Amino acid sequence: MVLKTVLLISLFFVPQIFVISGLVTETWQLFSCYILSAFGMSGIGMGVMHDACHGSYSKNPLVNKYVSYTLNMVGASSEVWRIQHNVLHHSYTNIHEHDDDINAPFFLRFSPEAEQNKLHKFQHLYAWFFYSLSTLSWVTAKDFIRLKRYHKKGLVKGKNGYQKTLWTIIGWKVAYFLVVLGLPIMFAPFSFWMILLAYVAMHFVTGFIITMVFQIAHIVEDVNFPVADENGNVEGERMLHQLATTCNFSPNSKIITWFAGGLNYQVEHHLFPDICHVHYKDIAPIVKATAAEFNVPYYSKPKFFSAVLDHFKMLYVLGNTPKLETQKVMK
Numbered sequence: 001m002v003l004k005t006v007l008l009i010s011l012f013f014v015p016q017i018f019v020i021s022g023l024v025t026e027t028w029q030l031f032s033c034y035i036l037s038a039f040g041m042s043g044i045g046m047g048v049m050h051d052a053c054h055g056s057y058s059k060n061p062l063v064n065k066y067v068s069y070t071l072n073m074v075g076a077s078s079e080v081w082r083i084q085h086n087v088l089h090h091s092y093t094n095i096h097e098h099d100d101d102i103n104a105p106f107f108l109r110f111s112p113e114a115e116q117n118k119l120h121k122f123q124h125l126y127a128w129f130f131y132s133l134s135t136l137s138w139v140t141a142k143d144f145i146r147l148k149r150y151h152k153k154g155l156v157k158g159k160n161g162y163q164k165t166l167w168t169i170i171g172w173k174v175a176y177f178l179v180v181l182g183l184p185i186m187f188a189p190f191s192f193w194m195i196l197l198a199y200v201a202m203h204f205v206t207g208f209i210i211t212m213v214f215q216i217a218h219i220v221e222d223v224n225f226p227v228a229d230e231n232g233n234v235e236g237e238r239m240l241h242q243l244a245t246t247c248n249f250s251p252n253s254k255i256i257t258w259f260a261g262g263l264n265y266q267v268e269h270h271l272f273p274d275i276c277h278v279h280y281k282d283i284a285p286i287v288k289a290t291a292a293e294f295n296v297p298y299y300s301k302p303k304f305f306s307a308v309l310d311h312f313k314m315l316y317v318l319g320n321t322p323k324l325e326t327q328k329v330m331k
Contacts, residue, residue, distance in 0.1 A: 001048075001051070001057060001058075001276065001278065004047060004048070004258070005048050005067065005070075007043075008040050008043035008044050008047060008048055009040070009044060009048070009070065009073075010040070011036060011037070011039055011040030011043065012037050012040030012041050012043075012044060012073075012074060013037075013040070013179075014036075015032075015033035015034065015036040015037045015040075016033070016037055016179060016180060016184070018033055019033050019034075019184045019188050019195075020179075020183045020184055020187050020188060021187070022187060022188065022189060024188065025189055027190070027194065030188070030190055030194065030195070030198050031198050031201055033198075034198040034199060034201055034202040035201065035202065035205055037180075037202055038201075038202040038203070038204075038205035038206045038209075039205070039209075041074045041135075041202070041206045042205070042206050042209040042210055042259075043259055043261075044070050044071070044073075044074055045071065045074065045076075045206075045210055046210065046213060046259070046260045046261040046263055047258070047259065047260065047261030047262075047277070048067060048070050048261070049067065049068050049069075049070045049071035049078065049081075050261050050263070050277075051064075051067075051261065051276055051277055052064045052065075052067035052068040052070070052078075053068045053071070053078055053081060053082050053085065053086065054086065054273045054274060055274055056273065056274050056275055056276045056277070057276065068082075072172040072176075073172075073176065074139075074176065075135075075138075075139030075172075075173060075176040075177075075180070076135075076138050076139055076143060077143040077147070077165070077168075077169045077172070079147075079165050079168065079169070080143050080146050080147050080150070080165070080169070083146075083150050083155050083156070084100045084101075084146055084150075085101075086273070087155060088100045088101075089101045090270065090273060092228070092234075093218065093241065093242060093245040093246065093270065094111070094218055094223065094224065094225045094226065094245040095225070095226055095227070095228050095234060096111040096112075096113035096114055096225065096227070096228075097113075097228075098228055100146070101214060101218065102114075102218070102219070106119075107119045107120075107123070107126075107130075108120070108123055108127060108130065109123060109318045109319055110219050110318065111225050111318070112225050112318065112321075112323060113225065113227060113323070114318075115323070116319075116321075116322060116323060120318065120319035120320070121319045121320050122319065123315050123316075123318070123319040124312055124313075124315035124316040124319060127315055128208070131207060131208050131211035131212060131215070132203070132204040132205075132207045132208040132211075133203070133204070133207055134207040134210065134211045135203050135206045135207040135210060136200065136203035136204075136207060138207075139173065139176070139203075143169055143173075144166075144169070147162070147165060147166060147169065180199060180202075181195065181196070181199055212308065212311075213260050213263050213264075214263070215311055216247070216249055216301070216304075216307035216308055216310070216311045217246060217247055217248075217249065217263065217266035218245060218246060218247070218266075219311055219314050219315070219318075220247050220299075220301070220307065220310040220311055220314050221310055221313055221314050221317065222247060222297075222299045222310075223244065223245050223246065223247055223299060224244040224245055225245070226241060226244070226245065239271055240296060242267070242270040242271055243267065243271070243291060243296055243297045243298060243299075244297050245270075246266045246267050246270045246299065247266060247267070247299035247300065247301060247307070248264060248265055248266055248267050248268075248284070248299065248300035248301065249264050249266075249300070249301040249303070249304055249306075249307035250264045250301070250302070250303055250304045250307070251264060251265060251281070251284060251300060251302075252302075253304070256304060257280075257281060261277050262277025262278065262280040262281070263277070264304075265277070265280035265281065265283075265284055267284075267287060267298060267299070267300070268280040268283045268284050268287055271287065288300075
């Protein structure tokens with residue numbers, strides 16, 4: 001994990017250093033550097049900070065705390081992400097209005113419980129573009145919007161927790177934008193607009209990669225979308241809930257497993273979020289066999305592209321089927 005962490009952090013920062021130092025003089029080199037940083041940013045998000053924020057990167061809590069700051073280094077807030085992901089997504093997986101991963105803007109519909117509108121019938125065509133914008137909106141606005149909402153819900157803990165977290169976010173973001181935009185604009189031999197375009201291209205790649213990995217694990221045809229009662233409670237056992245709402249993909253791909261931080265083993269991750277992802281490939285056969293023994297769901301797509309196709313179909317179903325009928329399709 002240490003070597004992987006160093007490699008991915010280097011993949012993000014070294015291209016930025018090349019840009020800032022003036023070694024990059026051609027437009028194609030500029031865009032290549034930002035695209036390389038995009039893969040570093042994606043890898044940090046999936047294979048480094050994700051484990052650290054779950055407390056599974058190391059047995060030492062301090063190590064987990066400091067490694068989780070790698071998310072802050074690439075422009076997002078680890079504090080807000082812990083609430084959004086650890087508290088809401090893992091506790092309320094695929095539950096409308098509780099799981100923030102499926103709470104979408106009005107032009108997207110990720111749950112059969114969400115209200116349908118006329119735009120949704122085309123979402124299987126245009127959703128991919130907005131996936132590419134996801135991390136750009138994350139580092140610029142979404143952290144602040146979510147922090148305010150979580151504060152109102154009482155999810156931001158500690159005395160003056162909201163103010164402390166807010167100023168922490170601002171501090172990290174100032175440093176981040178200084179590195180990826182400010183210093184390149186000051187020292188690189190390119191116009192402001194060219195650097196800004198390269199920066200946006202970086203987020204297009206990062207946003208698409210990260211969003212796809214999470215979407216094809218939960219928004220596919222097989223999985224369930226449980227309905228919570230008026231108190232936000234769902235009947236059933238936690239592990240059965242995770243099995244019913246989560247899907248693996250490409251479990252035999254060593255490259256995807258390495259780069260995606262084991263998130264192609266989403267079933268195992270949701271069952272055992274406090275176990276480091278390097279162990280998922282060994283746990284998976286046991287989980288699959290146990291699920292078969294007790295006749296409970298274990299969803300898995302053999303290839304990445306088969307999972308993407310399934311997600312495409314699910315977007316179409318959700319976009320073209322009314323609320324009650326969609327629930328029937330899902331069963």
